[in-house]
Amino acid sequence: xxxxxxxxxxxxxxxxxxxxxxxxxxxxxxxxxxxxxxxxxxxxxxxxxxxxxxxxxxxxxxxxxxxxxxxxxxxxxxxxxxxxxxxxxxxxxxxxxxxxxxxxxxxxxxxxxxxxxxxxxxxxxxxxxxxxxxxxxxxxxxxxxxxxxxxxxxxxxxxxxxxxxxxxxxxxxxxxxxxxxxxxxxxxxxxxxxxxxxxxxxxxxxxxxxxxxxxxxxxxxxxxxxxxxxxxxxxxxxxxxxxxxxxxxxxxxxxxxxxxxxxxxxxxxxxxxxxxxxxxxxxxxxxxxxxxxxxxxxxxxxxxxxxxxxxxxxxxxxxxxxxxxxxxxxxxxxxxxxxxxxxxxxxxxxxxxxxxxxxxxxxxxxxxxxxxxxxxxxx
Numbered sequence: 191x192x193x194x195x196x197x198x199x200x201x202x203x204x205x206x207x208x209x210x211x212x213x214x215x216x217x218x219x220x221x222x223x224x225x226x227x228x229x230x231x232x233x234x235x236x237x238x239x240x241x242x243x244x245x246x247x248x249x250x251x252x253x254x255x256x257x258x259x260x261x262x263x264x265x266x267x268x269x270x271x272x273x274x275x276x277x278x279x280x281x282x283x284x285x286x287x288x289x290x291x292x293x294x295x296x297x298x299x300x301x302x303x304x305x306x307x308x309x310x311x312x313x314x315x316x317x318x319x320x321x322x323x324x325x326x327x328x329x330x331x332x333x334x335x336x337x338x339x340x341x342x343x344x345x346x347x348x349x350x351x352x353x354x355x356x357x358x359x360x361x362x363x364x365x366x367x368x369x370x371x372x373x374x375x376x377x378x379x380x381x382x383x384x385x386x387x388x389x390x391x392x393x394x395x396x397x398x399x400x401x402x403x404x405x406x407x408x409x410x411x412x413x414x415x416x417x418x419x420x421x422x423x424x425x426x427x428x429x430x431x432x433x434x435x436x437x438x439x440x441x442x443x444x445x446x447x448x449x450x451x452x453x454x455x456x457x458x459x460x461x462x463x464x465x466x467x468x469x470x471x472x473x474x475x476x477x478x479x480x481x482x483x484x485x486x487x488x489x490x491x492x493x494x495x496x497x498x499x500x501x502x503x504x505x506x507x508x509x510x511x512x513x514x515x516x517x518x519x520x521x522x523x524x525x526x527x528x529x530x531x532x533x534x535x536x537x538x539x540x541x542x543x544x545x546x547x548x549x550x551x552x553x554x555x556x557x558x559x560x561x562x563x564x565x566x567x568x569x
Contacts, residue, residue, distance in 0.1 A: 219328060219441070220291075220314060221291060221330045222329050222330065226280070229294040230292060231291065231294050233291075234289075236292070238323055245290065252264075254297065259272070264283070265283050265284060267283075270296070280293070286333075287335050301318070303318045311326070313325060324439070324443060326441060339365040339367055339368050340362075341360045342358070342359050343359075344357055347525045349517075355514065356514035358512050360509070361511070361565050363508060364442060368565065370438050370444075370462075370509075371421070372419065372420040372563060373388040373394065373561060374420055374425065374560075379425050379426045380413055381560070382405075382412055382557075382560055385398075385551075388561075392566070394546075395548070395565060395566060396545075396546065396565035399543060400465040400560070401416050401465040401467045401560060413426075414465075418465055419463050419465075422462050422463075432450055433449050433469065434447070434449065434467065434470040434535045435448075435464050435466040435467075435468075436466075436467070436501060437463070437464035438464065444507070446470060446534075449466065465561060467536060471523035472502065472523060475527070477520075477524060477527055479523055491519055495517055496516065496517075496540050497513070497516070498512075498515075498522050498537075498543060499511075499539055499544070499553075500513075500522055500526055500537060501537060502529060502531025504530050509565075510526070510534075511563070512526065512529060513544070513553040542557060543555060
C-alpha cells in the first residue's frame with residue numbers, strides 16, 4: 191500500500207444538521223480494510239483539515255464542503271454526489287460506534303489533497319495546501335474502543351541461555367478512555383520527585399521513568415539530558431542530542447524519532463509530549479542497535495548490565511512499558527522484540543528504573559526522578 195488521497199466533507203442543499211467542529215488534534219483514528227487496502231477516516235479528522243461537515247440524520251447523508259467542492263455521501267450507498275454530479279463509489283461511508291467514517295481515497299481525490307501512508311507508524315498523512323495532519327490507522331477487524339485499555343502482567347523472556355523476569359504493562363492507546371502525557375518532577379525542569387508522586391498528582395494510573403538526567407550533581411538543579419516536551423511546550427531543548435526520542439501528538443500517535451531527524455524537523459513536527467533517552471532497540475520489527483552513533487559512551491550502556499526500563503510500540507498502536515533487572519542493552523532489545531514491539535527504545539535505567547500501576551510500584555525506583563511517561567484512564 192503506497193499512497194492514498196485525503197479528504198474533507200460536504201454541505202449541500204439538504205437540511206443538514208451540523209456535527210460540530212473539531213479542532214486540530216481530535217483524538218481519533220482511521221480504519222484500514224485489509225481486503226481492499228482502503229482507508230476510512232472519521233469526519234472529525236476532515237474537519238481538522240478545514241472541511242465543513244453537515245449531517246442529515248433523517249436521510250443519513252453527509253455533506254462535505256471544502257473550497258469550491260461539495261460532496262454528498264449517504265451511509266451504505268455506493269454512489270456520491272460531487273458538485274451536483276452522481277459518481278459511483280467503490281467504498282461507501284459507514285457508521286461504527288456512533289462515529290461516521292468516509293473513504294479517504296475518494297474524498298481526497300475530489301478535494302485535491304495529498305495523502306501518504308506511513309508504514310513505520312501505521313498512520314496516514316493528509317496534506318491540503320500548507321497544512322498536514324496525521325492520523326493512526328488500525329485494521330477494520332480491530333476495535334480499539336473494545337480493547338482492554340490496560341493490561342499488567344509479569345512475563346518471562348529467554349535470550350540465549352539467560353532467562354529474564356520482567357514487569358510489563360500494555361496500554362491500548364487508541365481506547366477512548368486512555369490519556370497520554372509527560373509529567374515533570376515538581377512541575378519544573380531540573381527538579382526531582384518520586385515516580386509515584388508524579389503519577390498521583392497528575393491523576394495517572396500508570397507511570398514509568400523517562401529521560402536520563404544529572405542524578406549525581408550536588409546542585410539543586412539536576413538537568414535532564416535531551417529534549418523534553420510536555421503539553422506541547424519545549425520544556426528542555428537540546429537539538430544537538432543524537433539519542434532517540436519518544437513522541438506523541440494529540441491523536442495519541444506515538445513515534446520514535448532519531449535525534450538527528452528531530453533536529454532537522456522539530457519546527458514542522460506537531461508534538462504534544464516527548465522525552466529523549468535511547469538507544470533505539472527495535473526498528474520496524476528488527477533489533478536495531480547503533481549505540482555509539484547515538485552518542486553513548488557510558489560502559490553501563492555500551493557493555494554492562496543493570497536494571498532497565500524500556501518502551502515499545504506495536505503495529506496496532508499499543509504501548510508496551512517494561513522493567514527488568516540485570517540485562518545488557520542487546521538483551522533488552524531481544525526482549526522488547528519478543529514482547530511484540532515493532533518499535534522500541536531504552537529509557538533511563540539503574541536506580542531510576544521504576545514502573546507504577548494499579549496504585550502501587552511494580553518496580554520501585556532507587557531514587558527520585560526527573561520526568562515520567564504517564565497514562566491516565568477514564569471509564
